[in-house]
Amino acid sequence: MTVAQRYVAQQYTGRGGPSGLADVLEVLLDKGLVIDAFVRVSLVGIELLTIDARVVVASVDTYLRFAEAVNRLDLLQGSNPKTLGDIVEGGVERGARSKAKGAVEGAREGLSSKLSGERAGQRS
Amino acid sequence: MSQTAVESPGCYVYALVRHDGRPLPAVTGVGGSELRIVTVPGSKVAAVVSDADALPERVRRTDLLAHSEVLQALVADRDVVPIRFGSVYPSDDEMCGELLAANAGPLQRLLAAVEAKVEMQVKIGYDEAAVTTEIVASDRHVRKMRDVVRVAPADNGARIELGRRFSAALDARRSEDARQATRRLERSCEAVTVSGGSGDFGVAKIACLVSRKKLRKLEEAIDRMADGQAGRMTFEVLGPLPPYSFVSGPIAEVG
DSSP states (O other): OOOOEEEOHHHHHHHTOHHHHHHHHHHHHHOSEEOOOSEEOOOTTGGGOOOOOOSOOOOHHHHHHHHHHHHHHHHHHSSOOOOHHHHHHHHHHHHHHHHSTTOGGGGOOOHHHHHHHHHHHHHO | OOGGGTTSOOEEEEEEEEOSOOOOOSOOOGGGOOEEEEOOTTOSEEEEEEESTTSOSSOOHHHHHHHHHHHHHHHHHSOOEEBOTTEEESSHHHHIIIIIITTHHHHHHHHHHTTTEEEEEEEEEEOHHHHHHHHHHHOHHHHHHHHHHHHOTTOHHHHHHHHHHHHHHHHHHHHHHHHHHHHHHHTTSSEEEEEEOSSTTEEEEEEEEEEGGGHHHHHHHHHHHHHHTTTTEEEEEEEEEOOGGGSOEEHHHHO
16 A cells, blocks of 8 residues: 655654755744744845745746656657566565655655556556 | 843744643754743743754754644644744743733734644645646647747747746636646635646645644545546645644744
């Protein structure tokens, strides 16, 4: 069974997970009760923080990236038949990953293992 | 405020809690400062604060993390109204007067609104290959432009048109998937706030206000969704957090 990746804020602040940490920091900067305080600490120096572009503004750049995504798919599905080895490997990887829930490292899955996993599913 | 009163180290505010004599958790505040609980006579609400003079002039990521750790330690064993990062009063007295005494009613209502509740954030994203496959399979405009680009890969106009078609198809899919996910989560919690996903293939970020007793039920609902969407969408869950997204804004608006 696939389980959602789960992070507890306290756990991963120490680990420096890739997307999780940025999420917590973003919440802190963005959310919480705004009080009529005397001073709000200036946030210079937080440039270390990487906050993903939130709402993706459609632009030529985005369009070209999407065209590239369609192109990548073509390459993967085109002249590149999967071997039995690929399929088995994809399945094993997937199983191991769902056991390691909460591990930040498990959050990203390779494009190719995803595809081979999918095909294994379709064939069975 | 008068210049002669600058003796005070300043009062950095983390959160509001119920004034019930519960001891503070064993964590330090920003800049390694010691936490204190401050309140006014007769008030049911107290503020968790520390001296602000330990704050460096340029706050850094570690200060944000220190703030976060205080809030996480508090939410572990009590109800919390989190205060926006970086809020400082000149002194405890001024904080008491301007925050606690001046807003006694709204603050008490806020605390009641989050009683025994926490926030869980669910970040949903598409699997790029899966959703791209879907869109190519279901949208003939995208397929048509893909074929044009295949023949003329250097035609920038065609690539942009392909991307534009793809983007429109993705937007439609995204809003439908975000709507469905929101509806399912709503059934397992008290309230939700929805914001956009991050990156080209993000779907949505949904903050759920959930009763601590129903936390398990919500998590099961998320797992069921993740299971049903395996290979197509990814679900990342963050929490339990203080109810940041549900007390967000000035007191007059949310209190």
